[in-house]
Amino acid sequence: MNWMKSILLVGALTISFVARAQLFPHGETFTRQDTLRGTITPERAWWDLEHYTLEVKVEPEKQYLSGSNTMTYKVTGKPDRMQIDLQAPMKLTKAVQNGEELPIEHDGSAHFITLNQAQEQGKSYDITFFFSGKPVVAQRPPWDGGLTWQKDSNGLPFIANANQGIGSSVWWPNKDHPSDEPDHGVVLKVEVPENLMDVSNGRLIDTKHNRKANTKTYTWEVKNPINNYGININIGDYVHFSETYQGEKGALDMDYYVLRENLEKAKEQFKDARRMMEAFEHWFGPYPFYEDGYKLVEVPYLGMEHQSSVTYGNAYGNGYLGRDLSGTGWGLKFDFIIIHESGHEWFANNITNKDVADMWVHEGFTAYSENLFLDYFYGKEAASDYVLGTRMAINNDRPVIGTYGVNYEGSGDMYYKGANLLHTIRQLINDDEKWREILRGLNREFYHETVTTKQVEDYISDKAEMNLDPVFDQYLRDIRIPVFSYTIKDGTLAYRWENVIKSFDMPVKVWIDGKEVWLEPTTQWQSKKLDIASPTLIVDRNFYVAKMNVMGE
Structure with a gap:
């Protein structure tokens, strides 16, 4: 792949904003909608996200959502129209600022709001977006994304969202670009039927009974920045148990929410969560969200790295649905979903890519975390056996780095080719404590930040005291194996x-x-x-x- 040529082509597409599809170096075709989603458009560039207050009513029998999102933002540049994203069939019905309804121009999944009030640079403002509709139903979550509407063995609704690829705008209106996270977190108010519970990100701060409507509203608060796709709702007949972990920053609340019928199995299987925390604090540094706690929540799909609300559907067994992805036997020593999805708390949620083309920063490091978990508990040779075993899953079909500016990820090799790249770099550094300090240092240097792959690459090269540019270029931007x-x-x-x-x-x-x-x-x-x-x-x-x-x- 001619990497610089790809960037220039993306830039040309961004500037022209042509409606027709365009062809890119590896045969990818992108449209205006891809550019609107994947680019920092002028309508996104002049303001910085500070906070969301998301209120949503969930009606399981109708598979219907309605509510509002009050967004606080700071003016950082010359004001223009504002771009907000919400995907059909959901509808953005109204935008209100200071009691005044604002004009909205709809362009596919992008919605452009004309602000009537003067927007003074350096000041913060609120705007409320109202939405409703039947969101996309996920057919194969978490890969295709959307909402999952199922029922448990007792016939009660069992509902969750998973939308990493398709985007959080599949069910609620927001600035759906990874480069900008709400600096001061989010409040989620989720109204569900009286006999169900909602579990979302952060800490539960209020439960309100709406007796006339026979519903309950659960209010959750996230104090830290959070990526949009990490915001979740999980609704079911949940029961709760918990423990306190004495970690590097003190007492950490670890809470577990599972279907009533699975409580005893969960109490045994979820012991891996504590082991995960011990291993990853050793390798990566303190859990990044002590203020929001750690949760593991059962859902009707395999799992996802929702920040401080990691979701789980691995059938209460070790491996990946009972399989060892490495073929070595070591993958059956741990519950894959607990370890992998929780590893994302450091790489994806603490350190988040600015553009999904750099998704390997999420997936490569987290696939590598599986190896480090084994290293911590079973030794270096076991860890090497495992990560080398995962090479059989590498296709070398296209570059790990995707195409910038159009919401396009690179090859699925970002997982285990990324992991083997990092394992190779560990050999080059040839000093395990130095390597560990680099991993911990990444989580300090880019704490609660969005990054480019270049920032990550440069940091590793600098701390390793060697020029690793050719190594990164070979493994991330080329498909050949040396x-x-x-x-x-x-x-x-x-x-x-x-x-x-x-x-x-x-x-x-x-x-x-x-x-x-x-x-x-x-x-x-x-x-x-x-x-x-x-x-x-x-x-x-x-x-x-x-x-x-x-x-x-």
């Missing part, structure tokens, strides 16, 4: 990198007749005199590379 090409003749080893970008010069550890040797190949042939005429050469398995003896021996 080949260590070599030959040994008359006691001389000749070697180089093949199948790589021109600048690729990654050091590699090899074993020559059982002796550890570090080499520094480039794309040009180099040679090294050996003590043995015809030794055996093995490339260290922890480097995600291939090996080829050009003499065929």
Whole structure:
């Protein structure tokens, strides 16, 4: 992929805002709606999100939502119209500021509001958006996204949203772009039938009985910044249990909400949550949301990393629905959904990508967290076995980095190619404590921030004290796997990198007749005199590379 050319093409699309579809380097076709969703448009650029107060009434039998979102924002630039996102069939029915209804121009999923009141730079304002409708029903959550309307074994409604890819605007109106999070969090007021409970993000601060309507309203408060797709509603016949974890920042409330019928199974299976917290605070630093607590909530789909309200549907068993994704056996030592989705609290929720093209920052690091969980409890070799086993899931079909400005992720390889990239970098640093400090440092440096992949790459290179640009470019922006090409003749080893970008010069550890040797190949042939005429050469398995003896021996 010509990366810079891709960026320039996205820029051209952004500027022109043409309605027709455009073709991009890997055959992707994008439309004006993709650009409106994926770009910091002028109507998004002049204001900064500060807070949401989201009120929603959920009517299970009608599969219907209605409510309002009062948004607080600060003027940071020259005011223009305001872009708010809400996807059909949901309808944005009204926008009100200071009691005055504002004009709305609808353009697909983007809605442009003309503000009548003067907007003074540096000052904060409120605007309330009213919405209603039957949201998209998720057919295969969490992959396709939307609302899930199911019933438990007792015939009671069991409802949840999962909308990472499709976007939170699939069910409520907001600034649906990952670069801007509400700095001061969100309040969620969710009205549900009297016999059900809503569990959402943050802490429960109020429960109100609406006796005439035979409903209850649960009010949850999130004090920290939160990404839009992490905001969730989970509705069912829940029961609750909890524990307190003494973590790096003191006492952390860990709350669990499960269907009544699964309480005993959950009390046993959810012990992995405590183990997760111990391992990840070791590797990544303090849990990023002590103020909001940690929750694990049963839902009618597999699971998702909703901030401080991680959702769970892994059938109360280890592995990924009972399977070991690595094929090594180590994946059955933990509940995949508890470990993976909770790992996102550090990478996705604490550190969030500015553009979904950089989604590998979420998924690569979190897939790698599975390996680090094993490292903490079962040792380094077990962890290596696991992450190397996941290579069988890598397709190398297209670059891990997606296309910028059009809400387009890169290859699904962002998970385990991303994990193996990080595992390889750990070998290059060759100092486990230094590597651990880099991971913890990322979570300090970018605490509660949105980032670009360049910021993450530069931070790792800086703290590792080595130029890792060629390594990131090879694994994130190219689809080829480096080949260590070599030959040994008359006691001389000749070697180089093949199948790589021109600048690729990654050091590699090899074993020559059982002796550890570090080499520094480039794309040009180099040679090294050996003590043995015809030794055996093995490339260290922890480097995600291939090996080829050009003499065929």
